[in-house]
Amino acid sequence: MVVAVCSLLVAIGASAVAVYALDVAREAKSQAAIAMSSDDRVARGTPSAGATGAPVAASPSPTATPGPVYVAELLQSELRIPPAQGCASVFVDVDNLRVGVDAGHEFYLSTCVGSQTLRIDRTEGAVAVPSGTPTPQECADLLARNSFTAELSLQPRAGLVFCLMTAKAEADRQGIPQRIGIVEVRSVATDLSVTVAVSTYRVPA
Secondary structure (H helix, E strand, C coil): CCCHHHHHHHHHHHHHHHHHHHHHHHHHCCCCCCCCHHHHHHHHHHCCCCCCCCEEECCCCCCCHHHHHEEEECEEEEEEECCCCCCCCCEECCCCCCCCCCCCEEEEEEEECCCCCEECCCCCEEECCCCCCCCCCHHHHHHCCCCCCEEEEECCCCCCCCEEEEHHHHHHHHHCCCCEEEEEEEEEECCEEEEEEEEEEEEEC
């Protein structure tokens, strides 16, 4: 009788141990499956779940705000400016690429005071460009950052570049668009005539 009871207790204990071992094995298998599923999502680039269990959506990229559009009109159009004689200035109208007419001009050559100079006087603003040939937007930025006096004087030399914005009142008077002008001095001849390349762009209304 005692032996039978002992055998029964041993059998019950063995069954309990077997059930426990089976539970441990099942838990280990479940954890391994979760880990493999997570690694597989990472390898495929699948978004991981957030705190609520829902996939985390990627943040949308910010949309760049388009800048103003400057419509090109003249592009690197060459113009020869005759040398100034004494105080007889040589006027230049960049809108019409015209030399020698005072009305509507933006700058002029003069030797009235000292050596020959380029004088930019009838504009909304003008500035010499530090280096290179700028875009119209870069010209607009330079003009916005620089205060403008009544007249800008520059020594003409090969490689000099300056930006200007034509006068709004004069443009309205002529019934033409206001423009940004980019003027590059190509050469200064021995007779002091100056060859420039002019590009113009309409200022957005």
